[in-house]
Amino acid sequence: MKKLHFLEVEGNTKGFFTFLGLFGLISLIGILAAYYMEHNGHWVTGMNNQIIWGTPHVFAIFLIVAASGALNVASISSVFAKTAYKPLARLSGILAISLLSGGLVVLLLDLGRPDRLIVAMTQFNFVSIFTWNILLYTGFMGIVGVYLWTMMDRPYNKLTKKAGMAAFIWRLVLTTGTGSIFGFLIAREAYDSALLAPMFIIMSFSFGLAFFLLFLMGSYKYTQRDLGDYIVNRLKNLLGVFVAAVLYFVLVYHLTNLYSADHRGITQFILTNGGIYTFLFWVVQIVLGSLVPLFLLYSPMGKNRTMIGLASGLIILGGMAQLYVIIIGGQAYPMTLFPGMEVSSSFFDGVVASYAPSLPEVLLGLGGVGVTLLLMTVAIAALKFLPASLADEVADPHAK
Numbered sequence: 057m058k059k060l061h062f063l064e065v066e067g068n069t070k071g072f073f074t075f076l077g078l079f080g081l082i083s084l085i086g087i088l089a090a091y092y093m094e095h096n097g098h099w100v101t102g103m104n105n106q107i108i109w110g111t112p113h114v115f116a117i118f119l120i121v122a123a124s125g126a127l128n129v130a131s132i133s134s135v136f137a138k139t140a141y142k143p144l145a146r147l148s149g150i151l152a153i154s155l156l157s158g159g160l161v162v163l164l165l166d167l168g169r170p171d172r173l174i175v176a177m178t179q180f181n182f183v184s185i186f187t188w189n190i191l192l193y194t195g196f197m198g199i200v201g202v203y204l205w206t207m208m209d210r211p212y213n214k215l216t217k218k219a220g221m222a223a224f225i226w227r228l229v230l231t232t233g234t235g236s237i238f239g240f241l242i243a244r245e246a247y248d249s250a251l252l253a254p255m256f257i258i259m260s261f262s263f264g265l266a267f268f269l270l271f272l273m274g275s276y277k278y279t280q281r282d283l284g285d286y287i288v289n290r291l292k293n294l295l296g297v298f299v300a301a302v303l304y305f306v307l308v309y310h311l312t313n314l315y316s317a318d319h320r321g322i323t324q325f326i327l328t329n330g331g332i333y334t335f336l337f338w339v340v341q342i343v344l345g346s347l348v349p350l351f352l353l354y355s356p357m358g359k360n361r362t363m364i365g366l367a368s369g370l371i372i373l374g375g376m377a378q379l380y381v382i383i384i385g386g387q388a389y390p391m392t393l394f395p396g397m398e399v400s401s402s403f404f405d406g407v408v409a410s411y412a413p414s415l416p417e418v419l420l421g422l423g424g425v426g427v428t429l430l431l432m433t434v435a436i437a438a439l440k441f442l443p444a445s446l447a448d449e450v451a452d453p454h455a456k
Contacts, residue, residue, distance in 0.1 A: 060143050060450070062440035065279050072437060075278075079430035086423010089416040090165035101417050106409030107387045112166035114379045115421030118263065119159030119428060120193070120234060121256060122375075124227040125264020125298075127152040127200065129291075131227075134220030140290060143451055144272070146441045149204045151268055151432060152227075153197055158428030160193060162421055185237050192230040199223045208440065231257045238382065245322040246386030251312065255305040259375065262298040266371040269295060271432065273365055275442060284448035285359075292364050296353040299371060303346050306378075322389045325408075326381060333385035336377040345374010384411055 066072060093101055103110040130148035133141040164170050180187045203219040206212045235256030238247040269291050276283040310327065313319035326333055349367035357363040388409045398406075436442050443450075 061444045062146065062442065063444040064440055065275070065437045065442065067437035071278055072433070075433050076430070079426050079433055082426025083423050083430050086162070086420050086426055087165070089419035089423065090170075093416050093420070094165075094170075100414060102412045102414045103417075104409070104411070107384060107411040109383055109387060110166075110411070111380075111384075111413040111417040112162050112420045112424075114376060114383055115424050116159045116162040116166065117234065117383065118376055118379050119155050119162065119424055121231060121260045121379075122263040122267050123152045123155035123159065123196075123260075124231040124234075124257075125260035125262065126155055126268050127223060127227050128261055128264060129268060130203070131220060131224040134217050135224045140287070140451070143443045143446060144268075144287070146204060146207055147272065147436075148268060149200050149207070149223075150435050150439075150441050151271060152264070153200055154428045154431040154435065155264070155267065156193060156196060157431055158424040158426075161427050162424035165420060165423075185233060185240055189230075189233050189237065192226070192233050196223075196226055196230050199226050227260075228257060231260045238386070243391055244386050244389075245319050245392065246326075246382065246389060248319070249309065249313070251305065251309045252382075255302075255309060258298065258301045258305055259378070262295070262302050262371060263375040265291065265295045265298060266368040266375075270365060270368045270372075273361060275436065276446065279442070281442070282445045282447035282450075284446055284451055286448045286452040287446050288361065288364065289359075292353050292358060292367070295368070295371070296350055299346055299350055299353075302378075303342075306342075321392075322386070325389050326385055330385060330389075333381050333388065336385075337381050340377035341374045341381065344370050345377060346371075349374070387411075 098104075101110060127148055129141050130145040130152075132138045133145040133148075164173060167173070176187075176190055180190075182188070199219070200223050203216070203223045206216040206219045232253045235253035238244075239249055239252040241247040269288075272291075273283065273288070275281075310323055313323040326337055328334060330337075349370045352358060352363045352367040352370075358367075388411060390406050390408060
């Protein structure tokens with residue numbers, strides 16, 4: 057591979073200020089939506105006593121999970137010594153930090169009492185997975201920050217592999233912790249499964265790489281830099297492998313639940329008679345978010361950048377649907393308070409909970425995406441995260 061030159065994006069162009077204003081506006085709208093919900097109370101949202109984690113949590117967890125996966129490109133470069141991915145390692149690291157920041161902003165503003173965050177940061181309950189996740193999130197940012205420093209400061213390049221290994225292990229633990237939030241909730245039939253932790257890990261690989269690929273192609277297109285087919289084809293082929301792996305875990309997860317009498321009810325609810333959740337599972341998650349992208353990535357159309365971008369966008373859409381079904385569908389299905397007994401009361405026992413996302417919830421979630429893109433826009437203009445060229449003659453180690 058020829059010597060790489062990293063160069064900041066020009067920060068005084070009309071295009072730069074356009075994107076800065078657009079993403080800043082989306083972020084501001086999200087903050088205003090959070091203020092509206094905070095000021096008026098939860099009654100203005102679609103949430104209720106049964107559905108306490110709504111659409112903002114779907115966005116937040118998607119961004120947090122994708123943050124771990126976005127770092128995968130850097131990990132492949134330094135941990136597994138694949139030099140083809142080395143030019144993308146810096147961008148991979150800063151995107152991981154930005155995605156996590158966007159997700160945590162949504163999570164914080166959806167708590168109902170964001171001012172109480174100081175309590176969670178100073179009083180730790182180490183038998184709670186939520187406490188461990190606070191430590192994992194902050195630790196992730198710190199370790200990835202050091203990782204980026206070793207990559208960008210020449211005297212410390214020799215420490216990049218060690219920092220990369222630490223970041224690789226930490227992100228696996230982080231995503232395991234995020235999946236375990238649900239896996240440890242044994243009262244909910246949809247969540248009580250050890251498979252959720254590894255499934256969240258492979259979901260992170262898929263979602264994060266899809267987001268990374270979209271940002272990579274978009275940033276090089278709008279900065280008019282060369283992006284060769286060699287890098288794009290390697291990433292899109294890897295993305296297809298991750299999508300297929302997610303499909304495999306989803307299949308095993310539901311087959312396992314169908315086999316277990318304790319979980320058969322929720323599985324049948326999601327797969328056959330769950331209304332909107334069944335639609336999202338089969339149509340959006342499986343067909344649009346998995347099968348169609350696999351076809352686009354591996355068919356002759358996979359040579360077209362537009363089709364690769366479409367496949368990446370559909371994977372993100374399918375990922376959102378998957379988390380919506382897991383998080384909200386899992387809460388909507390009634391808990392079995394007394395197994396083997398018929399329960400009837402005025403407190404919605406045995407009744408599927410209703411939920412419809414409100415506009416403020418959706419705007420808050422989109423605000424988290426806006427924060428991520430705003431941070432990325434500033435980052436690539438402030439520091440040298442993007443190679444000046446990724447043309448095939450530069451990025452392909454076999455190019456003549």
